[in-house]
Amino acid sequence: MNRMRSIIFGVAFSAAAVAAFGGCAPKEPPYGVEYIRRLPRDGRAVWAVAPAINLSGQHGVDPLLQADLVYEQVQQVRGLTVVPVNRVVEVYSGLGIEQVQSPEQAALVCDLLGCDALLVPTVTTYDPYDPPKLGASLHLFRKPGTYARPANVDPRELARAASPPQEQSIPQEAEFLQAVGMFDAANGSVREALLAYAKGRNDPAGPMGAKEYLVSMDRYCGFVYQSLTGDLLRSMRQHR
Numbered sequence: 001m002n003r004m005r006s007i008i009f010g011v012a013f014s015a016a017a018v019a020a021f022g023g024c025a026p027k028e029p030p031y032g033v034e035y036i037r038r039l040p041r042d043g044r045a046v047w048a049v050a051p052a053i054n055l056s057g058q059h060g061v062d063p064l065l066q067a068d069l070v071y072e073q074v075q076q077v078r079g080l081t082v083v084p085v086n087r088v089v090e091v092y093s094g095l096g097i098e099q100v101q102s103p104e105q106a107a108l109v110c111d112l113l114g115c116d117a118l119l120v121p122t123v124t125t126y127d128p129y130d131p132p133k134l135g136a137s138l139h140l141f142r143k144p145g146t147y148a149r150p151a152n153v154d155p156r157e158l159a160r161a162a163s164p165p166q167e168q169s170i171p172q173e174a175e176f177l178q179a180v181g182m183f184d185a186a187n188g189s190v191r192e193a194l195l196a197y198a199k200g201r202n203d204p205a206g207p208m209g210a211k212e213y214l215v216s217m218d219r220y221c222g223f224v225y226q227s228l229t230g231d232l233l234r235s236m237r238q239h240r
Contacts, residue, residue: 029113035231038078040237045116047074047140048109051092052121053099056135064089067219070121070138071227077233083115095159103176105139110157111149117142121225124182128217131185133234135219138228140177140236179231181223185214197223 039045052066075082088203091112092098099120100106106118118141125135149158183190198210213219 008152026137027231035217036078037076039080040233044079044081046081046114047117047119048085048088048113048115049074049085050088050099050109050118050120051085052123054123056123056126058126058183058188060128063125065218066121066221067124068121069221069239070188070225072220073229076120078230083113087113088118097157097159100141103141106148107143108155110141110143111154113146115143128220130135132214132217132220133182133184133186133189134217134221134224135182136208136228137178138225138232142176177232179228179235181228181231183220183227185220193227194220194223197226 014146022052028193049067049071051063052061052070054061054063054066064085069086071082075162088109091109095105095108097105100118110116120139122137122139122143123135124137125133127133149155185191185194194213195210196212202209213223
């Protein structure tokens with residue numbers, strides 16, 4: 001009997017110890033869930049991302065890197081197929097242009113790429129130091145449904161006839177959708193939106209967590225372009 005009591009006591013003590021130590025073990029913070037965007041009315045489209053236009057005056061802004069950061073964001077939109085910037089650069093090179101300067105040029109680029117629209121990022125303010133600041137815009141040039149490239153005409157001739165190259169700028173007479181914003185991380189509303197964006201996009205148990213988005217300008221730019229993409233999609237819904 002005494003032996004049985006000892007066994008029961010030992011089992012109970014072990015269970016209590018496991019429960020006590022297990023209850024004190026720190027729980028890992030859960031991952032968040034990022035918001036998924038989609039084209040209006042579950043549509044489908046093909047967009048191409050052009051090299052960014054740098055109007056910030058900062059020589060450290062890489063137009064191709066900024067375009068890649070935009071590509072990373074827009075390719076996450078459900079229903080959207082995205083052509084990467086290197087394909088657009090190849091078409092630009094073949095046409096002998098550095099950027100589109102007219103609606104006709106944009107339509108020609110879309111036709112050569114087989115896409116529905118050309119997305120052109122623009123950087124107006126760039127400050128990578130904590131707290132970071134980025135002013136940017138996204139311009140979406142959509143190819144008209146009635147567009148038809150003339151047969152037996154060199155596309156380079158069409159590009160030259162459309163509009164002469166100018167300094168870094170956006171075509172003034174084009175009909176396009178745009179999303180524009182200034183994102184200063186010193187503002188509380190921007191930081192709140194940034195923290196919401198970081199949920200599901202960082203390791204909550206990591207040494208920096210969401211603060212990494214304040215010290216990594218590439219990550220901060222991704223947040224800005226994701227926000228602008230949302231504004232652009234809402235603009236599309238209003239113009240349907």
